[in-house]
Structure formats: structure tokens, C-alpha cells
Amino acid sequence: MSDATTRDETIPAGSGALLRALRAIALLRESWIGMIGAALVLFWMVTAILAPVIAPFEPNATLMPFQKPGAVFPGNADVAAGTFLLGTDHIGRDIASRLIWGSRTVLVHAPFATVCAYLVGILMGLAAGYYRGWVDDLLSRLADIILSFPVLVLYVIIIAHFGASAANIVFAIIFASSPGIMRIVRGLVLDLRNRDYVAAAQTRGEPAWWIMVVEILPNARGPLIVDACLRLGYVTITIGVLGFLGLGLPPPDPDWGGMINETRSMALAFPHMVVFPCIAISSLILGFNLLADGLREISLRD
């Protein structure tokens, strides 16, 4: 086999993985669409990390209600003076600060839910693709059935029944998206399981789980990375939509979808309350989608 596969087997993750990541970033420079996507995602990641430093006000502090963007806060005994860059909402919280802190909420929950869904989906896909037989039949039929459900209908029913909390949202996302991941992994494994290095590993007497995780999985990573990027976008939309429908993370902590839900009845009089959170969430999703498109373009070129 090519030396890429032998390196995967011999060098443990760490320096090799880091090198590969750096090389992938260098490749991304060739796709300007991917660069824009990476820049958008990076912008929100930096914002989320630096939230305590750059947010002008406490996200939940009620200061002056119904202020237009650019209004000046004169300051009071507890809070220093400042400018409401993007205005305030109906109970007087600074929208810019809530957007900045809200990026933390979404950038913690969306990747976490996606990773969990991937763990479940990969396990199911590996089992179905490697063992075939009744395991495959059972898991594939199950995936067909779950995927035939309109997604949001599934989310609304599950979350309305179990109650809106971070854990339930993550659980619902795992339930709804792991079958899709399973299908992709299964397809890749069906192709990879007939390779020579898998046969060699089987002859060496390596246990099945080792072959699946160490021999097959690393070679399926390419399409999975692109899909993960797209799926991060979908999960971000889902978290936003659930917040918007009033099924999102419980208040008062800032959540972009929830911010839109709370103020949308006032949208016609005070558009700034809803327009800015919408721009924030759209730009993050756009970032994920452009990044995925750029990565796909690069992977096709190789």
C-alpha cells in the first residue's frame, strides 16, 4: 500500500496528526471559498474564547430597555458607562454582549452534539459495514425508518415531550443525525474492508474492533471530515431553530435562537433586536458550509 497507510499504522496520533492538520490548512489556501468559510468560523471561535474580554456589558444585566444601536449608556453605580453598539432588547440587555456570549453557547453545544452523533454513527456504521449480515440489515432498516421522519417534526416531538434542556437537545440531535452518519460510514467501510491491509490484519489475528478502529476508520476520514463540517452547520441551524421555537436552551443565558424568539413580536418596531442575532447565526452557518465546500473542492483535486 501507499506509505500514507503504513504511517497511519506505525506513528501514533500526535505529531503526525498535527502535521496533517497543518498540511490541510495549507491546502485550504488554494480555495478562496474555503478561506472565507474558515475565516468566518475562526472569527466566531475567537469571539467565543475572548467573550469575557471583549463583551462591553454583562450579558444578563438589565440596563436600559429599547435602545437603538449606538445609544450611549451614561453609567450607574454598578456598571461603567459605555455604548450599546447594537442596541438593547426589551428588558434592557445589551445585544452586542449577548451575541458575543451567545457564540459560546452555540460553539460549545453544536460541536459537542456533532461529536456525540459521530461517535454513535461511526460505531453503528463500522458494525454494519464490517460484520454485514443481520447486524447490517437491522441497523440499516432502523436508519431508514428514522431518516424517513421529517427532522424537525422529530425534534419538536422529542424535546416537547422530554423538556427543553441542553442534555435533551444533544440527545435529540444524536438520535436524529447518527443514522445519516452511519450510512456514510457503512458505505466507506464496505469499500475499505476488502483492502489488502485489512486482510493482512485479519491474518495477523487482530481483534475485529481493532481492525475497525485502527485499520479502517483512519482511511475513511476524508469524506467524513467534509460531512462533519456540513453537519456542524445543520446542527447549528437546529439549535437556532429550536431556540426560535421556544424549545431551546432555558433562559436567561444568551442563545441566538432564543434571542430572536424573545423579541420577534417587537421586530416590526425594533428590527435591530432580531436582525443582529439572525446575521450572527447565518454567518456562522455560512462559515461551516463554505469551509465544507472548500474542503470538498480540495479533496476532489487530489
Added chain:
Amino acid sequence: MLVFLTKRLAFMVITMIVVSALLFVLLEIDVDGVATKVLGPYSSAEQRELWLERNGYRDPLGERYLRWLANAARGDFGDSIRFKTPVGEVLWPRLWNTAILGFWVFAVMIPLSLVLGVLAGMREGSLLDRSISITGIVTTSVPEFASAVFLSAIFVFWLKLFPGTSSMSDGFSFRELALPVMVLVLYDFGYVARMTRASMAEVMTTPYIRTAILKGLPYRTVILKHALRNALIAPFTVIMLQVNWLLSGVIVVEFFFAYKGFGALLLEASLNQDIFLIEACAMVAVFVAVATQTIADVGYTYLNPRIRFT
């Protein structure tokens, strides 16, 4: 063909049954919870017990499920807790409203995305292709609620062209329908256009198109008579599968614009724990989704004679 059709229909029925069973277990395994939801949180324990006894809730779960399934198959889902009427009376008018909305979404989205997709796929890599693809990515990245906000800001707040809500309280009105349709089309056309583009681009690289061009046929004829016929098979499936997505999209859009449709009803039922209405809505949603999938599969094999099935 007959075997294939039977298989597809069998899968459809099995899916419906499995989903109904899961739904039933999820919502009705806790009988005391059901009684509390029906009679309200201030009902006494004796009242609840009496109600459970009278409505056969003390029977085994399997028996109850079969009875529910038999009733559901006849269209009887029980009474809505919130609307205090049989579920059907609330559900069917709402479903009809959503069908009207869906009809207009498809009437706009299909020609738009097919034309854009074909134009983009005709000359892969051209400026037109690049700009259509990027527009598609951008519009699909804006979630429905966000594009609803943006479009309302433009058309309601700024241009004052359309009303901000679409409750249709004074009868049917196209002005009220315009914004919901625009939001749904905007989110959806990008995906279908991309799929059409991919299919068209693939057809354009095939030898028979090259032959048609080389033998001197006018470019118009090559596209309209030779390429389109094969390029439009794949988008047919994609468009059918969009019905499934539309069922998700209408929840957001109908909620935002206060449109009295199926999506808003499902949301209202879920938020109010109106279990019998949730069950009915979910079964309708799954039926529509699975039925369109079946039509998409059968239609695809019918349109594409290269596929032979067992």
C-alpha cells in the same frame, strides 16, 4: 416491476407501523400522565382513575396499541385536548392550508432551481456557474427563521409591501402568502439547483453529448433534446424528497407568520402536550414523507430504464 412495487409498499407500511409503535410507547406508556394531560393538573386521583377505567387504559399496552392502530387506520385519533373537538376536525383544514402553501412553494421553486441548475451545469466552471453555486450556498446557509426576519425587515418594515402576519383571517390572500413562500423557496432552491447542476454537468461530459456537438447540431438542440432528458432524472428524486424537508420548514415559517397550517398545529400540539393531536400530526407527517419517498423511488426507476430491480 410488480415485485419492486410490492417491496416498496411493504417497506412503507412497516415504517408507518414501527413509527406508530414508537410514538405510542413514547406518549402513552405512562397512563397516569395521559389522564393528567386529558383531565388537567387539578383533577382528583379518583376522577383520573375513573377516566382511565372507562377508556380502557387499564388494558395491557399491546392491546391498547392495537386498538389505537385500528382506530387510527380509520382516521379516528380521538379528541384534541386543546381544541375540545375530534382531531380530524382541526387537522384536515390545517393540512389543506399547508398544502396550498406547499403547492406555491413548489410552483416557484421547481422552475427556478431547474433553470438555474441547468444554466450552471451547461458550462461547468464558468462565471455563471460559480455565481449560481455560491448564491446557492449562501441562501441555504440562512436558516428559515433568519431569512423570515430579513425578508420581513425588507418587505414589511421598509417597503411596506406585504403584511407581517399571514393568518388569512379575512379569507385567502396572495399578499399574505407571498412572504412564507419566499422564505421557503429561498432556503430550498439552492440545494435542488446544486443537484440539478451536478446532474447536468455529468451529462455534459458524456460521449453522446460530445457526438451531438461534433456532428454539428445547434447547441440549443443538444441541450433541449439530448441533455435535459437525462439530466432531469436525478432532480426529480431530489424534488420529491424536498417534501420531507418542507414538512420541517413549514413548522418554522408557519409559526413565524402565524399561518394556520399543519406545522403550526404540530408545534402548538407539542407545546401543549395535546397527545392525541401530536400522534395524528406525526402519523400524517410520516405518511406524507414515506409516500413521497416511495413515489420518488418508483418514479426514478420508471424514468431511468438503466436501473433494473428485483
